[in-house]
Amino acid sequence: MTLSGSVKYFLGIAIFAALTLFVSPCAQAEIYVFIDKDGVMHFTNTPTSDKFKLYMYEPRPKPAVWVNIQSYDDVIAEASRQYGVAFPLIKAVIHAESCFNPQAVSKKGAMGLMQIMPENLGLLNINDPFDPWENIMGGARYLKAMMERFDGQLSLALAAYNAGPTAVERYNNIPPYKETMDYVDRVLKFYQHYKKS
Numbered sequence: 302m303t304l305s306g307s308v309k310y311f312l313g314i315a316i317f318a319a320l321t322l323f324v325s326p327c328a329q330a331e332i333y334v335f336i337d338k339d340g341v342m343h344f345t346n347t348p349t350s351d352k353f354k355l356y357m358y359e360p361r362p363k364p365a366v367w368v369n370i371q372s373y374d375d376v377i378a379e380a381s382r383q384y385g386v387a388f389p390l391i392k393a394v395i396h397a398e399s400c401f402n403p404q405a406v407s408k409k410g411a412m413g414l415m416q417i418m419p420e421n422l423g424l425l426n427i428n429d430p431f432d433p434w435e436n437i438m439g440g441a442r443y444l445k446a447m448m449e450r451f452d453g454q455l456s457l458a459l460a461a462y463n464a465g466p467t468a469v470e471r472y473n474n475i476p477p478y479k480e481t482m483d484y485v486d487r488v489l490k491f492y493q494h495y496k497k498s
Contacts, residue, residue: 348408368401373414376434380441386448389495390455390488391441394462396495397488398440403433415440459485 335343335353345353373395381388398416399405411418413436422430425439444458450466451457460468460475463484468476475485 347406349406349410353408370396370401372401373433373437376437377441380437383438384441384445386441386445387492387496389498390492391437391444392495393488393491394440394444394459395437396491397484403431403436412436413440415443417443456485456489459488 335345335348335350337343343353370392374392377388377391377395380386380391395401395414398411399414401414403414405414405416406412407416409418412430414433415436417425417427417430417436417439419430421443422428422439425442427435427439430436430439444462447458447461447466448455451461451469456475457469460481464476464478464481468478468481475482
């Protein structure tokens, strides 16, 4: 069977759209180790305490993790309306923070889609940080607070979301932490991407 040029074109567009819906480069490549008092080695890619030390870092890119990046669009839209934070910005923060994994836990203990720290759960009315609705609503509320605190300066608000507002105020700028500078850059790139889609 021979496909016409227009059929091939539309088939190509459909395949591209499907791939952009579900693919996202989110794999981590760090392994941590902790040796207990009995000499037993415990390995993890998500350390739960500072007893774990970096054991191996693999800089080569891993295959993309397939995720549905539209899974939480309804909740993101609701949070956007309620808190007045742009839909693409909330989505960009989720992408950078957890890569759309509602069960994500960072090595510092941040939890869920928008990586909420345990000490902020009560402040943001979050009972279950792994519940996507609670997490996104709380994260959007916190992001709005950072936007207001830094007079709508997006880069500073994002830096505060990552490093804390005190650090941003101390430097009166994005703190000179590589993690925070990379984070702000990453979120802004995702933000531009989602604004166009």
